[in-house]
Amino acid sequence: MAKAKKQVSFEDALWSSCDKLRGTVEPAEYKHVVLSLIFLKFVNDKFNDRKEELKAEGKEKYIDMQEFYEMKNVFFVPEESRWSYIMENAKQTDIALKIDTALNTIEKQNPTLKGALPDNYYSRLGIDVSKLAALLDEINNIQTTADKENDIMGRVYEYFLTKFALQEGKGKGEFYTPKTVVNLIAEMIEPYKGKIYDPCCGSGGMFVQSLKFVENHAGSTKDISVYGQEGTSTTYKMAKMNLAIRGIPCDLGEKAANTFTNDLHKDLRADFIMANPPFNQKDWREENELTQDSRWDGYVVPPTSNANYGWILHMVSKLSQNGVAGFLLANGALSGEGQELEIRKQLIENNLIEAIVILPRNLFYTTDISVTLWILNKNKKARMVQQNGKMRKFRAREDEVLFMDLRQMGSPYEKKYVELTQEERNKVTGTFHNWQNDNNDYQNVPEFCYSAKKSEIVEKGYTLVPSRYIEFVNHDETADFDTTMKTLQTELTDLLKQEEESKKELLNVFKDLGYEIKL
Incomplete structure (x- = not known):
């Protein structure tokens, strides 16, 4: 009997695809590669929804007029920034340049995005075309505006921020x-x-x-x-x-x-x-x-x-x-x-x-x-x-x-x-x-x-x-557990240093006796 295929959420599927970038992108850059593309897909979906809305209202002649998008808090997306254009060229050798151009153009077209999007970013990274294309394919499967009742895009963005913070671990992830x-x-x-x-x-x-x-x-x-x-x-x-x-x-x-x-x-x-x-x-x-x-x-x-x-x-x-x-x-x-x-x-x-x-x-x-x-x-x-x-x-x-x-x-x-x-x-x-x-x-x-x-x-x-101040029934109310832990860590560090010094002294004794020993 065939084993049932495990159902994977679209967030996990996207994360798995993004994870394949490791080795071609520095971990510190990883989140920026993903989130900027997710953002580009989202603004395109919102733009397309508004365009269809204008058509349904009999206002087709206004579909290329920016003010009709801004009045609904929708970013206007120029031709070279449209997701359909990105996907048509996803497997081309200059796809990184096309993504940079798309982001740069959409930022210039919408003043409220000033300073928000990366500048000439993907071209500098030198990501393998096939891996970037695979990532674009996964992002393309996300219908960011399909569920009007739930914040799908916010859910994806938050999921990734959490994942990046978990992956980067101690000393990193301060942004979340x-x-x-x-x-x-x-x-x-x-x-x-x-x-x-x-x-x-x-x-x-x-x-x-x-x-x-x-x-x-x-x-x-x-x-x-x-x-x-x-x-x-x-x-x-x-x-x-x-x-x-x-x-x-x-x-x-x-x-x-x-x-x-x-x-x-x-x-x-x-x-x-x-x-x-x-x-x-x-x-x-x-x-x-x-x-x-x-x-x-x-x-x-x-x-x-x-x-x-x-x-x-x-x-x-x-x-x-x-x-x-x-x-x-x-x-x-x-x-x-x-x-x-x-x-x-x-x-x-x-x-x-x-x-x-x-x-x-x-x-x-x-x-x-x-x-x-x-x-x-x-x-x-x-x-x-x-x-x-x-x-x-x-x-x-x-x-x-x-x-x-x-x-x-x-x-x-x-x-x-x-x-x-x-x-x-x-x-x-x-x-x-x-x-x-x-x-x-x-x-x-x-x-x-x-x-x-x-x-x-x-x-x-x-x-x-x-x-x-708080009454502790079965504990020492004056105990500062974090300070105690730091003290114990310091003591352990001192013991390790002493052990290292002892090793060096022992090696010197053998060296004086004419023996070369490596520990």
Whole structure:
């Protein structure tokens, strides 16, 4: 009996085809080869759909007029950029040049794509024609606009970003934050209406998930405006493509730029900030650089050795009067000394810190350490807020901080990783919102959450390590597991060095005796 053929999703089929490029394309370039072609196919499908729509409306004479596409937020595709033309020439020796021309022309024809697409990219790579043709054939099978109810193109794009982050592993993939982490931030700060900002936006995932959150809660994405900045040119291009695919208008500035030394949104005051800055970034400014920057007004200048508090103060400076920020940092920022301690004291005294949430290990593709979600709020006073069409009353929590520990949560994902399930996120956000609301539903829960008074935080030396406040029944409440692990790793490294030195000494002894021995 013949064995049934395993059904493979179109994402997996496409990934398998793309994987054949390995050996002809450097791994660092791999994602750009794929995503630019997927983008080109998508804009062509949208263009063709609009063209057929115009014909059905009896407006055939307008099918070559750009304004009739732009009025429906559809990119106009010139003849030399059309997918049908690319596929007709897919096996020609100059196909790489034709793809470059197609991308360049479509960008020039549509000003909102300025800076989004690669320039003379495929010609420089020198990809084998047969492999590039096979990749084009796979992409050609994706009907990107066939399912009007589901975000097929977004699904493909997100799938590939996830795959690239998984493949590139530790130290790479900084352009992507796992979806469940972004969802948790959105569900906690609830960005229903106003300006959303991400100072290190990567591939734009924060924006995508926050707008999905608004749609899922019967809000209107027309009430949201998006601002961001990204320092890496290739990642900046990915973000512009990612947002364009979903029809999300955004202001990412005219180019990729360093947020600290070239702030592209100096006058912005955001209602919501969502960010995942680089962890523990060293030498982020020169010793005498940015010492008088207005972003540090009222605070100590952040140390050059670590950018964590530079990112915090940058975001504080961008918040509107009622602004809320949700961002991720390495756990070390919770208890740093020196300048970091002085800044942390001021943040606490200024009543800006609303919640500190320790996340599980292995959530991220770039690091296996546990990291922290910080929630800052410029207005922790009692007030009424309209959200999701309803008025919600906030308690006055000016002198309190909610600490949460999620390290016992997380469901296995892709063997090496974990993800926060919807049920787990509901538990976290429900607890947080009950704590915010003017009701009596919130209670401290051992090994999970604790609402600390400012006086308690001051008494403990302004540390924000949750285990210093949350009650642990069967554990040492003062234990800092990440620091302990680092200490053990350091001890192991020292032992290995000692062993290596012992080997060298032994070899020298034999050498003095006239023996040449190799270990």
